[in-house]
Amino acid sequence: MDDLYLIAINLTRRCNLRCAHCYLDAATLEHGSDPELTTEEVYSLLDEIAGRSQATLVVLTGGEPLLRHDLETLLEHGSKLGLFMVVGSNGVLLSDKRVQSLKAAGAMGIGISLDSLDAEQHNRFRGSPRAWQKTLAGMEACRRHGLAFQIHFSVTESNADEIAAMI
Helix, strand or coil, rough: CCCCEEEEECCCCCCCCCCCCCCHHHHHHHHHCCCCCCCCHHHHHHHHHHHHHHCEEEEECCHHHHHHCHHHHHHHHHHHHHCEEEEECCCCCCCCCHHHHHHHCCCCCCCHHHEEEEEEEHHHHHCCHHHHHHHHHHHHHHHCCCCEEEEEEECCCHHHHHHHHCC
């Protein structure tokens, strides 16, 4: 059957931020929770997805997927199966080196969370004093190395007035 168009795989519950809208507790964000899928289990899942449809867009997300040591390996495996592999991230850990590594592994793009055009408001929402600056630096790294990205904007009462400007 060729009926899988998009599937998101939450690789981890660990995260480097403490976002206001997150449903995870602080201990889970820092340490993750059992059981996190192993590399082999994700391989098996990707194999199964590819067996149903090679036209599927697979989003590797979390938590923060860049905290997984095997992210590039997972991207490479899915790409070799013919799947369209992308990453969903808060963007804070996107350095030039990491962007190049993700692209070389087969990432076709990355969704990056940005919740305000105002640095202070974004930082408050994301629970980190430099999240906005690091996220924008991550976007610039993507631009420099030709890795497509899109902005994921969580609309709340405090930023709904920014929708037009964000677009």
